[in-house]
Amino acid sequence: MDFDAVLARRKMVRNFSDTPVPPNILEKVLVAALKAPSAGFTQGVDLLVLVHPDQLARYWEATTTPEWNAATRRAGMMRAPVIVLPLCNPAAYADRYGEPDKTGSGLDRIESWPVPYWWVDAAFATMNILLAAVDNGLAAGFLGMFRGEDEVLTSFGVPSGYRALGAVLLGQPAEPDPASASLGRGRRPPDEVIHRGSW
Numbered sequence: 001m002d003f004d005a006v007l008a009r010r011k012m013v014r015n016f017s018d019t020p021v022p023p024n025i026l027e028k029v030l031v032a033a034l035k036a037p038s039a040g041f042t043q044g045v046d047l048l049v050l051v052h053p054d055q056l057a058r059y060w061e062a063t064t065t066p067e068w069n070a071a072t073r074r075a076g077m078m079r080a081p082v083i084v085l086p087l088c089n090p091a092a093y094a095d096r097y098g099e100p101d102k103t104g105s106g107l108d109r110i111e112s113w114p115v116p117y118w119w120v121d122a123a124f125a126t127m128n129i130l131l132a133a134v135d136n137g138l139a140a141g142f143l144g145m146f147r148g149e150d151e152v153l154t155s156f157g158v159p160s161g162y163r164a165l166g167a168v169l170l171g172q173p174a175e176p177d178p179a180s181a182s183l184g185r186g187r188r189p190p191d192e193v194i195h196r197g198s199w
């Protein structure tokens with residue numbers, strides 16, 4: 001698909017059908033994450049991919065409450081047949097920036113980082129997934145993980161120290177997919193966002 005078309009079609013989908021994602025398509029979307037840039041080429045981002053019903057149920061059980069599940073639109077999100085959790089490893093970045101070619105960066109301790117690049121890398125990888133999903137005919141939505149992160153990571157055997165950026169839901173879209181209330185804010189126009197030469 002033409003890149004402009006991918007950008008134009010990308011949106012957060014919150015209602016999925018239960019149509020499975022073909023493994024070869026899922027693979028293409030996942031591998032797109034590996035093409036993302038990475039600070040110091042640390043590549044300290046991993047993907048936890050959940051596709052089996054019991055895995056999906058464990059994710060939702062750990063991260064939601066009965067009130068959340070009962071709210072409108074939640075059932076459509078919970079039908080997504082694939083959940084990808086982009087994980088990052090802060091220690092890998094501190095280690096990488098402690099290597100000789102990064103001497104003097106002062107970033108060999110996690111606490112020293114003014115901008116934690118492990119989150120930056122995880123976000124870049126996630127964006128690749130969102131765009132690759134569109135390019136491969138899938139719908140995608142990103143969810144923050146406000147509860148249950150430790151439980152999810154432990155339950156799926158993720159080594160300690162890793163953090164989860166959130167969750168990417170993947171699948172085929174279902175109707176209706178009402179727009180998020182947030183969209184009522186409107187998209188800021190270029191002239192308001194882009195400051196040319198000075199603010």
Ligand SMILES: Cc1cc2nc3c(=O)[nH]c(=O)nc-3n(C[C@H](O)[C@H](O)[C@H](O)COP(=O)(O)O)c2cc1C
Pocket residue numbers: 010011012013014142143144145180182183
């Ligand atoms: C960091 C981040 C966290 C988000 N968390 C959620 C979320 O928890 N639930 C949700 O429905 N949408 C979430 N969104 C989606 C935004 O609401 C959405 O991107 C925004 O309204 C613009 O809509 P669009 O992406 O469809 O263009 C999140 C987006 C980002 C970038």
